[in-house]
Amino acid sequence: MKSRVLEIHSETPARSLSAPSGRLMPSIQVNNITVSYTNGVAAVRNASFKLGASTICALVGVNGSGKSTLFKTLMGFLTPSSGDVRIAGLPVNTALKRGLVAYVPQSEDVDWNFPVLVEDVVMMGRYGHMSFLRMPAKSDRQAVDEALERVGMSDYRKRQIGELSGGQKKRVFLARALAQGSEIILLDEPFTGVDVKTESAIIDLLRAMRDDGRLMFVSTHNLGSVPDFCDQVVLFNKTVLAYGPTATTFTEANLAEAFGGLLRHVRLGGSDLHDDADQRRVTVLTDDERPLVLYGERDQEKHIKPDRGGAS
């Protein structure tokens, strides 16, 4: 049975969610930044990378490797002690003022008892598009409807925000980021706590937005789905270990460096796998439920894309 959510997602993005014409080219430039917390922990050290338009880039690293710190720095919540960040060629605060960046944090730091409904929260994504009185126009309502529809939360729009499950809350905040219509979207572990169906729905949506020219930067633990939907990867552990196109960067060697033996690593080859002298072998790398599977001759292994959607 194909779900309604999935069907909606396979459409191209409709007008009200897409960015206005005359838009800036989205890009993120991180130049040699070092970021420290007030307790002296330098969570990011001398990190540099560059991302451009029409990209979905994964940010992959172990717990505590500084992924969330990097996102907070991109949002201007933390200021690098050295180096600088440019978003679409602009300083962070200018880019934020222009509504270029939407951000879904790893965990929402909001008061769940606040008297706002799901649709009110999603409407907050539109504030940057409204005049100073924040009166929603028709286009704002439309964007909210569409964003809710896309994350499959339309039926819950009149619920108070605290009256949702963890995954549903996550979807609402994703919808808010979508409604924002920003050129750049930062998602900090959007897939933790959401079910497989929602995950594939979100991935389809990210693809559609990539085709629309946007830049998505997504931190994730689901190694298996990275080759499936990300064209770029940044492997991170306090600094950038490797970055570039997924095919060349997301390799066993790089991952082993990034995860430093923290991954479960299973390899099958030779007589365990084949009855003949076939040199190809299977490698499974995993740190949680979604493993990365490599298959092929030594150092020529290819990513096996997991079968998503209908089968699961």
Next chain:
Amino acid sequence: MMLFSAVIDLLLEPFAYQYMTKAIWVSALVGAVCAFLSCYLILKGWALMGDALAHSVVPGVALAYLMGLPYALGAFTSGIIAALGISFVRRLTMLREDAVIGLVFTTFFAIGLLIVSINPTSVNVQSIVLGNILAISDEDVVQVIIIAAISLAILGLKWKDLMLAFFDDSHARSVGLNPWRLRVLFFVLLSACTVAALQTVGAVLVIAMVVTPGATAYLLTDRFGVMIGLAMIIGATTSALGAYLSFFMDGATGGLIVVFQTLVFLAAFVFAPKHGRLAARRAARAFSSEVDAGSREENAVKRSGLEEETTA
């Protein structure tokens, strides 16, 4: 018939006195603005802040009298200093908000009492502590009206921005707002309105004016805009009613206003459609009957499943 018209005459009597009409209108206005602010205060867990500010104005008032300055100016200034002091200490120390509030406001109050005790004749402390709306001077009326009108205007323009900043600080920044500046704006308004409320209900009861209407409205709705509207209606009518009835009861205006607010709160607590006690009971009853219906349905499904199996 004679009796009826006598009752009417009695009820209308307060309106024959100009000072009573003045008191009723001023109280209603102050009640409405304080109620507006109360919606933010109770959601932020800053209920104590109203109390703190009311006590913190005492040294300002005393000094203003000493220097021959308008008393509202002194009150406003020391209120602001206390409010900013509270946020400042909070930022620097990571102490819990209530501890910081308690620390700062007792200090201010102590200084105020000290000044008053050194210059015993300088201030009529009782009128600050208990308020005296029935004896309000024309000058003070103008002052209160100006404060309330400006505050209402600003709140009317900025209420959504304030809501967003209080609900989700980081998202507020990502749409280009400055939460810190909005917070300062809020404290300025709160200090100003506390000064205005001092006249009507006195320092001791200001906290009720800036807490109870919001708390009541919170029980009645899940939408912030509606909550503000309800709180203002409650604040204005209870204040007007309190001032009106105090004509018959000789001057206990503050006490009456707060008693009425509490009565409305109790009514909401019991009868509120969704968050009231009765509603909770109804929901519990509805649930138990739903469970019965649910288990019946489940059985039906099981039965039809069996039938399918047998036909297949």
